[in-house]
Amino acid sequence: MSGSFRCSISLSPLHSNEFPRIPVTKPHIHVPVPKPMTVALSKVVSPLRVAAPGVMIEAVGLEVDRVTEAELKENGFRSTRKTKIVCTIGPRTCEFEEIEALAVGGMNVARVNMCHGTREWHRDVIRRVRQLNEEKGFAVAVMMDTEGSEIHMDDLNDVESTKANDGQIWTFTVRAVDQPSRPERTITVNYDGFAEDVKVGDELLVDGGMVTFVVIEKIGPDVICRCTDPGLLLPRANLTFWRNGSLVRERNAMLPTISSKDWLDIDFGIEEGVDFIAVSFVKSAEVIKTLKSYIIDRSPGSQIGIIAKIESIDSLKNLEEIIQVSDGTMVARGDLGAQIPLEQVPSVQHEVIQLCRQLNKPVIVASQLLESMIEYPIPTRAEVADVSEAVGQQADALMLSSESAMGQYPEKALAVLRSVSLRIEKCRREEKHWDVTDLHIVSSSKLDEISEEICNTTSRMANKLKADAIFVYTKTGQTASLLSRNRPDCPIFAFAPSTSIQRCLNLKWGLIPFRLDFSDDMESNLNRTFSLLKARAMIKSGDLIIVVSDVMQSIQAIKVP
Ligand SMILES: Nc1ncnc2c1ncn2[C@@H]1O[C@H](COP(=O)(O)OP(=O)(O)O)[C@@H](O)[C@H]1O
Ligand SMILES: C=C(OP(=O)(O)O)C(=O)O
Ligand SMILES: [K+]
Ligand SMILES: [Mg+2]
Known part of the structure; x- marks a missing residue:
């Protein structure tokens, strides 16, 4: 040369x-x-x-995003927000006007979560975002998030939730249960090896401990449990089981990161021209490489960015390699907090942000940033402190999940992320962290x-x-x-x-x-x-x-x- x-x-x-x-x-x-x-x-x-x-x-x-343009004119160069915002679109925000309100409020990326809803539902949302960009001058990117194949409960016949009380006996089963005639207090589990992997005495945590059971008996495909920490069971809630204080990784650790349903969703995402695919429960760099070459084969010249979600305990030993091969990373604190002790989540967040910065990859901090705003119009002081911490660590982006997908105050939650970001960015500039x-x-x-x-x-x-x-x-x-x-x-x-x-x-x-x-x-x-x-x-x-x-x-x- x-x-x-x-x-x-x-x-x-x-x-x-x-x-x-x-x-x-x-x-x-x-x-x-x-x-x-x-x-x-x-x-x-x-x-x-x-x-x-x-x-x-x-x-x-x-062409520039018209909200950024307005922000720039209104606040001047320095006070234009640097931290980006990802909003999960759900039943509360899926109509055109609702998506528009989020875009006006500063949403940079719209996320659809393939764990929920049908492909038709997601297709409509993606097309509305595109239409909004074309007609109204926004530049909102679309991120599709895969379901992944960790263990979860079924969709509870689409009821919003069901209560498990202290001491109650529940059955978790891998049998195909006829939904309408499902016996009371019976939950089906998506993973066939479930009944073989658990042992009597194991603790079964729903959504990282929102409800807890102890396994008292195993009868073939049925795992009989007693509720020890009561609470609400939500559709498709994640299940983890713990033995002697450690997460059990048996055959379930061998579940493919990208399931056959995920591959179909990925084909759908490629067809719909999404900008990012976020891969749930990444364990190693291999799956990202495989997906990247798959996308190049299917859609040569595609610009789709692959975001590795850090939420599996197995990813932690391969962090650097995973970040290196991805186009960005998400600290998915929801499931991460169900796989490692909660007190370790902040240090993993810090480590991932640092590594991403070193390796020049964008990083999103996700889950529970403003959880109380699902129900209330203002956040807790602790939530504001958490958002401040992520902005102070100079993460590229913050993400809303339930707050925007199904909460009562999606636009208010977005406004909180916006104002806290601006404030903390200003403090950092004044402190001259260079x-x-x-x-x-x-x-x-x-x-x-x-x-x-x-x-x-x-x-x-x-x-x-x-x-x-x-x-x-x-x-x-x-x-x-x-x-x-x-x-x-x-x-x-x-x-x-x-x-x-x-x-x-x-x-x-x-x-x-x-x-x-x-x-x-x-x-x-x-x-x-x-x-x-x-x-x-x-x-x-x-x-x-x-x-x-x-x-x-x-x-x-x-x-x-
Ligand atoms: N496409 C959808 N259809 C129905 N409900 C949804 C959809 N997307 C999100 N939700 C609701 O919003 C909640 C928060 O979304 P998200 O954080 O993405 O999912 P999860 O709770 O599974 O991690 C979900 O638990 C679900 O109740
Ligand atoms: C962002 C996360 O993933 P999901 O909402 O898809 O479970 C998470 O677990 O924090
Ligand atoms: K997901
Ligand atoms: Mg998750």
Whole structure:
């Protein structure tokens, strides 16, 4: 391989005379370039229009989430939210207007959970999100979450819940029970090996301990239990069993991470063009690799990001490998807390967030962030502290589950995530936590390493110069992601050539993704972007912008003309 690579770091004012053109350095580094970069110039949407008296600009191809645009105008650059928000869509939020209300409230990603509902139901939701994006200018990404094949109860004939009282005897069975004539206090279990794996004396925990039973007898496929901690049994509740204080992993540990039903759901997700697939109960990196090659086979060129959910005890010994091969990770604290002692969940959260940051992968903190808001219009003080902790740890995103899927106050819960994020992000900026130097190099090639160093320098420079924004022109999203990893003080405007990359970038901390066609000519890209953004009042003359791109390896500091 041969070729040359130009690395110029220049401070160029681009039509501004306030900042003299001082080349900081202009080294010419020669390293092999695998292939020349080319830009696909895609369709021009509409012709020229007049932006201001006498100024003709191209009113084409600049698409940004309209909520972010409004937030930016209202709050200014610094106070635009950096932490992203994922909302689970459920019966309470599945209508078009309800999804729209969440989008207006700042939802960046809509999640559908294949544990519940039918494929038709999910299809309608996904299409409504797409319609909302197209008609109303949002850029909400869609995440499909697999059911996975850990042990769970049946759907209780679709009753909302059923009460188990102290001392009552219940039967958990793997028999096929005829639902309408199901005997009282009988629960069917999805996993055939269940009755063989449990032993008399084991503790059976429903949803990590919301209800507890002790196994008193086994009769063939029936496991007879006595309730020791009473409570409500919910449809499809998860079951774990414990022996001498440890989680029992017998044959159940061999259950496939992706069940045959999950594969059908994945086909459905590919067909519907979801942006992310979150894989439940990941145990090792292998399953992620398998799924990735499956998706490439089924849908070559697909941009679907694979999110590994950290919620199985088995994943903890393979964390680094799992994170490395995934496109992002979710700390799924709900099921995780049923598989490891609760007091260990916060340290796993901390470890996963740190690892993701090092490995340049986005991380979502999920479950019970605002659990009390399922019923009440305000959160508990402890919940606010938990949200603050996740924002302070600089997770990329926070997730609502039941709060938005079936709670009484989905929009209020979203507003709490938004306001707490803004507040804590501001505190962190004021405390000047600046730790880019702590990050290890993640790149495996010299060329990537140069990009990475450019991004690190850009972020440091933006902070020191108190820049208003970083602009990044990125074809794959990788350069934008490396900037986000540094968690700079100012927002990062990421210009990407396709709406699918734009939506995927929506999960990453501090990125404001735009869809924009751009060329190899950076000067013309910049002039065009400035005109377009000024016409929409998203930037103004005098703003200091630091510009990088993966088109040309350079850093420029520019005052908007
Ligand atoms: N598509 C759906 N259809 C019906 N109910 C749903 C749906 N999605 C979510 N829910 C409800 O919202 C609750 C919270 O959602 P989620 O956290 O995703 O699931 P889980 O509780 O299984 O972890 C679920 O327990 C379920 O009651
Ligand atoms: C997010 C989680 O997964 P699910 O809601 O699908 O159980 C969790 O367990 O925390
Ligand atoms: K799930
Ligand atoms: Mg889970």
